[in-house]
Amino acid sequence: GAGVSQTPSNKVTEKGKYVELRCDPISGHTALYWYRQSLGQGPEFLIYFQGTGAADDSGLPNDRFFAVRPEGSVSTLKIQRTERGDSAVYLCASSSTGSGTYNEQFFGPGTRLTVL
Amino acid sequence: DQQVKQNSPSLSVQEGRISILNCDYTNSMFDYFLWYKKYPAEGPTFLISISSIKDKNEDGRFTVFLNKSAKHLSLHIVPSQPGDSAVYFCAALLWGSSYKLIFGSGTRLLVRP
Numbered sequence: 001g002a003g004v005s006q007t008p009s010n011k012v013t014e015k016g017k018y019v020e021l022r023c024d025p026i027s028g029h030t031a032l033y034w035y036r037q038s039l040g041q042g043p044e045f046l047i048y049f050q051g052t053g054a055a056d057d058s059g060l061p062n063d064r065f066f067a068v069r070p071e072g073s074v075s076t077l078k079i080q081r082t083e084r085g086d087s088a089v090y091l092c093a094s095s096s097t098g099s100g101t102y103n104e105q106f107f108g109p110g111t112r113l114t115v116l
Numbered sequence: 117d118q119q120v121k122q123n124s125p126s127l128s129v130q131e132g133r134i135s136i137l138n139c140d141y142t143n144s145m146f147d148y149f150l151w152y153k154k155y156p157a158e159g160p161t162f163l164i165s166i167s168s169i170k171d172k173n174e175d176g177r178f179t180v181f182l183n184k185s186a187k188h189l190s191l192h193i194v195p196s197q198p199g200d201s202a203v204y205f206c207a208a209l210l211w212g213s214s215y216k217l218i219f220g221s222g223t224r225l226l227v228r229p
Binding site: 004031033035040041042043044045048050055056059091093095102103104105106107108109110 | 120122125148152157158159160161162165205207209211214215216217218219220221222
């Protein structure tokens with residue numbers, strides 16, 4: 001079946017611009033995560049959705065970052081007034097939800113964001 | 117403050133030999149540990165995991181060992197194959213939270229034919 005897809009695969013923008021990154025999770029997966037991977041580092045948690053609601057947004061670095069998942073499926077990560085330090089690969093992952101169990105997170109290929 | 121650390125950025129081994137990748141963590145409350153494998157231009161893929169109540173988990177050529185007293189885990193790959201060449205990430209999570217993964221910085225494994 002189809003895995004997690006992310007668009008665009010690459011995004012180049014100028015400092016100060018606004019960008020949107022899209023994630024299509026695996027059909028039926030209620031949990032969705034955004035991570036950010038900077039060069040030479042491991043993925044770093046940004047935000048977690050359970051259904052339509054952001055259940056944990058403790059990883060968002062500042063108020064320039066915002067994410068939505070209005071219908072409980074597709075999610076969009078929005079970055080305002082981009083800075084060069086925002087350059088990274090943004091990864092999305094989804095999982096099914098089980099009561100009291102960990103369910104594998106399946107990752108998309110990521111969007112490479114470059115802020116000039 | 118890195119809670120999960122992989123101190124070896126790279127490792128090179130001969131095909132057929134054992135690869136040992138190491139990971140240390142600082143938070144003794146972590147309940148579950150995972151290893152992910154990542155090829156270039158692809159997302160990480162799950163490899164193997166271990167609960168904090170166990171000290172070993174095996175899946176084919178892959179074995180993960182957990183030493184809770186030392187806050188250390190390792191991934192053993194035997195025998196190593198050229199297709200195993202990738203970046204390996206160690207990750208940890210707290211049970212019952214959002215299940216967000218806390219990753220180490222990764223170790224690049226090269227298996228030489």
